[in-house]
Amino acid sequence: VDKKDAKLALAHIYVAFIALFIGGLCGLLQVLVRSGQFELPFGIGYYQVLTVHGVLLGLVLTTYFILGFQTAAVSRTAGALSNGQRKLGWLGFWVMTIGTAAAAVMVLLNQASVLYTFYAPLQAHWIYYAGLALVVVGSWIVSLAQGLRFVQWKKENKGQTTPLLSYMVVVNNLMWFVATLGVAAEVLLQLLPWSMGFVERIDILLSRTLFWYFGHALVYFWLLPAYMIWYTVVPKIIGGKIFSDALARLSFILFLLLSVPVGIHHQLTEPGIDGFWKFLQVVLTLFVVVPSLMTAFSMFATFELRGRSLGSKGLFGWFKNLPWSDCRFLLPFIGMVAFIPGGAGGIVNASYQMNELIHNTIWVTGHFHLTVATAVVLTYFGAAFWLIPHLNGRKLTKRINNMANTAGILWAIGMTIMSGAMHIAGLFGAPRRSEYSTYGGSELASEWISYQIAQAVGGTILFLAILVILGVVINLLWFAPKGDQEFPVAEVAEGASKTPAILDNFKVWGVILVALIFIAYTVPIFDIINSSPLGSVGYPHLIGR
Numbered sequence: 001v002d003k004k005d006a007k008l009a010l011a012h013i014y015v016a017f018i019a020l021f022i023g024g025l026c027g028l029l030q031v032l033v034r035s036g037q038f039e040l041p042f043g044i045g046y047y048q049v050l051t052v053h054g055v056l057l058g059l060v061l062t063t064y065f066i067l068g069f070q071t072a073a074v075s076r077t078a079g080a081l082s083n084g085q086r087k088l089g090w091l092g093f094w095v096m097t098i099g100t101a102a103a104a105v106m107v108l109l110n111q112a113s114v115l116y117t118f119y120a121p122l123q124a125h126w127i128y129y130a131g132l133a134l135v136v137v138g139s140w141i142v143s144l145a146q147g148l149r150f151v152q153w154k155k156e157n158k159g160q161t162t163p164l165l166s167y168m169v170v171v172n173n174l175m176w177f178v179a180t181l182g183v184a185a186e187v188l189l190q191l192l193p194w195s196m197g198f199v200e201r202i203d204i205l206l207s208r209t210l211f212w213y214f215g216h217a218l219v220y221f222w223l224l225p226a227y228m229i230w231y232t233v234v235p236k237i238i239g240g241k242i243f244s245d246a247l248a249r250l251s252f253i254l255f256l257l258l259s260v261p262v263g264i265h266h267q268l269t270e271p272g273i274d275g276f277w278k279f280l281q282v283v284l285t286l287f288v289v290v291p292s293l294m295t296a297f298s299m300f301a302t303f304e305l306r307g308r309s310l311g312s313k314g315l316f317g318w319f320k321n322l323p324w325s326d327c328r329f330l331l332p333f334i335g336m337v338a339f340i341p342g343g344a345g346g347i348v349n350a351s352y353q354m355n356e357l358i359h360n361t362i363w364v365t366g367h368f369h370l371t372v373a374t375a376v377v378l379t380y381f382g383a384a385f386w387l388i389p390h391l392n393g394r395k396l397t398k399r400i401n402n403m404a405n406t407a408g409i410l411w412a413i414g415m416t417i418m419s420g421a422m423h424i425a426g427l428f429g430a431p432r433r434s435e436y437s438t439y440g441g442s443e444l445a446s447e448w449i450s451y452q453i454a455q456a457v458g459g460t461i462l463f464l465a466i467l468v469i470l471g472v473v474i475n476l477l478w479f480a481p482k483g484d485q486e487f488p489v490a491e492v493a494e495g496a497s498k499t500p501a502i503l504d505n506f507k508v509w510g511v512i513l514v515a516l517i518f519i520a521y522t523v524p525i526f527d528i529i530n531s532s533p534l535g536s537v538g539y540p541h542l543i544g545r
């Protein structure tokens with residue numbers, strides 16, 4: 001990675017790990033409160049802590065890590081950014097950071113305890129919404145810088161297949177841009193005018209629908225950088241090659257097409273949306289599982305091919321030949337394993353009838369701690385541990401590597417206990433996002449208590465893991481010996497078939513994407529707006545302040 005680009009990437013990584021520390025601390029406070037054995041001091045509110053936790057870990061850590069990693073990935077595979085592109089990158093970084101600081105201040109002042117999903121009817125101070133709007137606009141600017149470098153590469157290398165990692169970055173950014181249009185509309189047309197007092201009432205159903213138009217693609221915006229690492233970096237670390245360039249690109253294109261028109265699967269219990277549209281989006285959701293199954297297939301193939309090249313025999317002989325003591329492999333691998341139950345849980349969530357059972361229970365929290373808080377972030381951490389020294393000219397030593405492995409194992413143990421307990425308690429009906437643990441001694445709630453204590457135990461182990469991870473990061477930032485750390489990117493396997501040019505043609509995919517979004521959303525949104533003044537769907541979604 002070019003030295004000047006490295007600085008830009010590293011600035012993002014700093015913010016990501018500061019967010020990990022504060023957000024992780026709030027996570028610890030939360031599981032302790034839910035265990036029923038602990039009360040928050042100094043009049044701090046439960047929802048305030050929950051908002052800090054969700055916003056810092058779900059929005060800030062992820063967005064900053066992703067944009068930092070992607071800047072480095074583009075610089076590594078498409079070439080150094082031009083001065084203009086780098087300036088854009090810095091502009092975006094500062095716009096995002098001013099926005100983050102403004103939103104953070106409002107949450108700390110308890111003026112924005114509206115959770116990371118922030119849709120109405122909960123209302124925050126307008127500065128919180130303005131701050132989030134800046135974060136989105138800033139992220140567009142950083143993504144634009146990365147996209148411009150990709151376009152420049154295409155011009156310089158006419159007719160050639162684009163570098164896979166840069167291609168993946170561009171797909172993720174396109175998806176992000178299309179998805180954030182929904183939340184931008186919600187913030188600009190509804191939340192800001194409402195919180196500033198210009199309008200008295202806004203349509204809550206519309207606010208939630210616009211949010212979830214964005215919200216599910218958001219989870220794939222988190223996931224795709226992890227997939228970039230699984231597809232292109234992990235094969236190199238294990239000494240192997242990418243199973244198929246075409247398959248990797250196809251899976252990314254399928255995410256681009258199917259991530260947005262599925263948001264209504266978060267609203268399956270919402271009375272104001274007609275069942276047909278829920279059904280359609282459930283079908284599309286089950287389609288978006290396919291690229292993940294392709295990824296699982298591709299990873300198994302990569303591991304097996306490598307194992308066999310080292311002489312392993314039998315169906316699972318390759319398993320022994322993976323580099324288990326290398327944290328650059330172990331942490332992403334733990335993430336992959338966690339994604340098997342995490343993804344299976346997602347299929348349960350998306351299944352219309354089963355969703356009735358788990359919706360708004362702590363099962364959902366268990367689901368996203370396996371997906372984003374394990375599969376995704378452990379992969380990010382595994383990557384940060386070679387990326388940071390690569391960017392600042394240091395070395396990942398054996399001692400730091402062992403520390404990182406300890407953190408990965410602690411994470412796996414803590415998360416198995418916490419997320420397992422969440423899944424089970426959810427099936428018994430324990431609600432998510434509740435500050436109550438005993439519900440005044442209710443008999444039903446007493447069934448949940450032992451699981452909530454297990455959550456606290458798991459959560460405490462997770463916090464220990466976070467402390468070790470921060471120790472690793474501090475070492476890599478300031479104390480590790482100077483040296484050259486590789487940014488690993490694998491080559492494509494010799495036997496893989498040639499990548500069809502159509503996969504590189506964003507115009508075709510753009511048209512299909514827009515068509516799918518119109519099909520999935522035009523009528524539901526038209527219905528919501530049309531029925532809004534009377535609340536004629538029999539649901540009081542037009543609640544004022």
Ligand code: HAS
Nearest residue numbers: 219265292296299336339343346347349350359368371372
């Ligand atoms: Fe989800 C709710 C459906 C994936 C995150 N999800 C959430 C929320 C979050 C979230 C944050 O349909 C809560 C939002 C809120 O605050 O209300 N989710 C799905 C489906 C998938 C899925 C169908 N979710 C994710 C990912 C997330 C994420 C990824 C973050 C990164 N989710 C839902 C639904 C809800 C929901 C409903 C709403 C519930 C409600 O009612 O509120 C799919 O994309 C999952 C497909 C994945 C797989 C797994 C493939 C496995 C792989 C690993 C291979 C392993 C290897 C190693 C190779 C089918 C790729 C193996 C080696 C060995 C030796 C074993």
